[in-house]
Amino acid sequence: MSLDDAATKPHDRLAEHLAADMERVNLLIRDRMASQHAPRIPEVTAHLVEAGGKRLRPMLTLAAARMCGYGGPYHVHLAATVEFIHTATLLHDDVVDESTQRRGRPTANLLWDNKSSVLVGDYLFARSFQLMTETGSMRVMGILSNASAVIAEGEVLQLTAAQDLATDEGVYLQVIRGKTAALFSAATEVGGVIAGAPEDQVQALHAYGDALGIAFQIVDDLLDYGGLSEVIGKNTGDDFRERKLTLPVIKAVALADAEERAFWVRVIEKGDQREGDLQQALALMQKHGTLQATRAEALDWAAKAKAALTALPPHPLREMLADLADYVVARVS
Amino acid sequence: MSLDDAATKPHDRLAEHLAADMERVNLLIRDRMASQHAPRIPEVTAHLVEAGGKRLRPMLTLAAARMCGYGGPYHVHLAATVEFIHTATLLHDDVVDESTQRRGRPTANLLWDNKSSVLVGDYLFARSFQLMTETGSMRVMGILSNASAVIAEGEVLQLTAAQDLATDEGVYLQVIRGKTAALFSAATEVGGVIAGAPEDQVQALHAYGDALGIAFQIVDDLLDYGGLSEVIGKNTGDDFRERKLTLPVIKAVALADAEERAFWVRVIEKGDQREGDLQQALALMQKHGTLQATRAEALDWAAKAKAALTALPPHPLREMLADLADYVVARVS
Structure with a gap:
């Protein structure tokens, strides 16, 4: 969806x-x-x-x-x-x-x-x-040039973290904060800055964009495994085939027993993928509840995004941005 | 060299x-x-x-x-x-x-x-x-972001002009002004701007960088055909093999008779290159004097670079920049 x-x-x-x-x-x-x-x-x-x-x-x-x-x-x-x-x-x-x-x-x-x-x-x-x-506006230029550097840094980090089972949730958060959230947070922040909003509102806008971007990317990564549905759709498994370490996999690797770990080493680190491996990966994620746990994290970030908005004065657009945070995570049914 | x-x-x-x-x-x-x-x-x-x-x-x-x-x-x-x-x-x-x-x-x-x-x-x-x-400095940022856009534009233009025998000297000048001279002229111009130099000196610095960059690239393109020497060195002919339309070739194509034109169509447009074609290309350039004519253009641009410097007050660095313009073209012996 x-x-x-x-x-x-x-x-x-x-x-x-x-x-x-x-x-x-x-x-x-x-x-x-x-x-x-x-x-x-x-x-x-x-x-x-x-x-x-x-x-x-x-x-x-x-x-x-x-x-x-x-x-x-x-x-x-x-x-x-x-x-x-x-x-x-x-x-x-x-x-x-x-x-x-x-x-x-x-x-x-x-x-x-x-x-x-x-x-x-x-x-x-x-x-x-x-x-x-x-x-x-010099400040706006500082924010956007920083964001551009953070985006590129996140992409390089993703490149070096791919295929590496040692990638943990901390590295994952850095990657998605760079490749996705940095532009969301810069986008909202510069809107406040150009409007001359008070500093606490500018910070709130940054925090909203950051949390929204993180929620957005976690959901994207979850949808790449078909979300919570057990059906394998035509768009399921791209990250798996590219051996990217996204949150559902990172969580499953952390909970893996010796045999499961051998599976992850083979398909992600060695890239030796065979027929049925995607199904097996999904089964392990379901066994350990990592798709549900990933969704819970996305919900947490959406809640953080909405909480940040409370620092801003009431406005119809504020309500739409709050709804947008809910909506981003509602993509996972 | x-x-x-x-x-x-x-x-x-x-x-x-x-x-x-x-x-x-x-x-x-x-x-x-x-x-x-x-x-x-x-x-x-x-x-x-x-x-x-x-x-x-x-x-x-x-x-x-x-x-x-x-x-x-x-x-x-x-x-x-x-x-x-x-x-x-x-x-x-x-x-x-x-x-x-x-x-x-x-x-x-x-x-x-x-x-x-x-x-x-x-x-x-x-x-x-x-x-x-x-x-x-907003002005410095304007100059350098413009230069970055012109560089990328020049590179795209070079990409689409490659292998196209209709590329003329006007297009060539646009390409090298973009891919090389834009950063030279921005480099000298921002030096003047940050120093708060009078406007005519800033313009002179821009003109110097522009002409120096053009001379530099023409010489580079000439050296890719071995300069004026008749010896084919190990670095000779990269542009020929990549079917790039540089000044010595553009001038030779413009002076080609029907048989010569068929040669250029085959090696540049069709990319059908055989043993001895580089020698044949060099022979055509020598026949029409296009290596000499290319060098003459580089000398013209070096002279323009030096002329621009006369708008600046006497300074040991000014003399070194003038010598640099001579030196850039002296690479072709």
């Missing part, structure tokens, strides 16, 4: 409330992804940007700024900045993961080549820095 | 004059390439940064700032920024070009993998933006 097809959609309510702002963000994105000299750049970018992504991260920036009473123009620049950083990251991720599908379509590295994905990603990173420079 | 082994070395005189500053740059680079969580990052970075590169670009920033009387600390940050951008670009270039050697050593993508090169490059880009943010 994706964010798009559930019954309750706080995401849609956010999109409706922020429609005028989002329209300006989309215009700015289209304007800035252009390149006078290299038409390959907008081709590749449009393939990804216009593929019907949820624009969740730029909406977080807009919502944070609006909740804090911002009336200026720069939340639009920051929302576009955040989307450009996200898009650049996706282009490079697909090269690193050798992915062939993203959002139900062939990836750019498949349609064009890895070279184009690497270089167009670099272009979008640079464009994102140009955009944030236009806001004239 | 590399920049390192000629008789006259303005580069060495610059290094001597700027030794104290460069020491601080190197310390800052070592400090900022560290990563608390992902040791792979400093490993990959150190492989490249400490491989004995010439540090030409950071020296340009230091020289520009000192020439303009700067006494503050931030030229060191900017020089490190420029070197980080350059290093990130090299990491990604080697992935894009599938290179196996750089500065006489195996490339990072060969020693580790493409994934590490892509992600560590991203980390260094982000770190470069953090560094420039610390200077507190």
Whole structure:
């Protein structure tokens, strides 16, 4: 189940409330992804940007700024900045993961080549820095350049932690805080900063984005094993095949007896995977209750996200952000 | 012949004059390439940064700032920024070009993998933006983020122009201005800006860096065909094999008769290269004098670089920069 097809959609309510702002963000994105000299750049970018992504991260920036009473123009620049950083990251991720599908379509590295994905990603990173420079806020630039470094660091950490059974929950948290939560928390924080919100509210917005991002990624990793359903769907097991150490596996490895440990060593460390191994992995997770335990952690982080919001004044957008935290974890049924 | 082994070395005189500053740059680079969580990052970075590169670009920033009387600390940050951008670009270039050697050593993508090169490059880009943010100068950030976008644009343009015989000298100039000259001109310009130099001097520093970078790249492309010597060395012909349209080839294609054109179509557009084709390509370039004509263009750009310097007040560093422009083209004997 994706964010798009559930019954309750706080995401849609956010999109409706922020429609005028989002329209300006989309215009700015289209304007800035252009390149006078290299038409390959907008081709590749449009393939990804216009593929019907949820624009969740730029909406977080807009919502944070609006909740804090911002009336200026720069939340639009920051929302576009955040989307450009996200898009650049996706282009490079697909090269690193050798992915062939993203959002139900062939990836750019498949349609064009890895070279184009690497270089167009670099272009979008640079464009994102140009955009944030236009806001004239040094603090905003500090936050977003830090976030960019933390994202890359998280991705490198994930690379070196893959296939390593010694990866524990602490390393996992660092990885997902980097690769996912850092941009969520920067997105909400800069919204507060550009609005000139009081320091405690800025910190609360950061804490909300951080916890929301962590919950979001834990749920993503859980859904990669089919969530709590016992049915193996067509999208089940990608992380298993790529030998990534995500929370359900890390918990199962920690509880494994000698025989189970030998199984994990074979399939994750040695990469010797055979027919039926995914089923066996799922059976071990169910035996030790690690899918349920993973979901419980996601619920904890969603609760932390909602708790952070209480430091902010009442506002319809605040309620939507709270609902969004619930909704992110409700994806696991 | 590399920049390192000629008789006259303005580069060495610059290094001597700027030794104290460069020491601080190197310390800052070592400090900022560290990563608390992902040791792979400093490993990959150190492989490249400490491989004995010439540090030409950071020296340009230091020289520009000192020439303009700067006494503050931030030229060191900017020089490190420029070197980080350059290093990130090299990491990604080697992935894009599938290179196996750089500065006489195996490339990072060969020693580790493409994934590490892509992600560590991203980390260094982000770190470069953090560094420039610390200077507190919005103008500097605008210049360097623009340069980063122009670099990526130039690389994409090079990608799409490769193997295309319609690539003309205008496109070639755009490519090398992007992939090489943009960082040279930004490096010198930000040195002047941070020093608070008058606007005409800042513009002169930009013009010097731009022309120096163009001369530098034209010479590099000429040396890839062995310069004006008729001997085919072990490093001759990489661009030919990669079917890149550089100036000596573009000029030869423009002067080709029907039979010669068929040759270029076969080896560059179709990539059908056989034994003896490099010799044949060199013979055509010699026939039409395109190696000499290419060298003449490099000399023109070096003269432009020196002319730009006349807008700056007399200074020992100004003389070294003028000599550097001569030296860059003197690499072609």
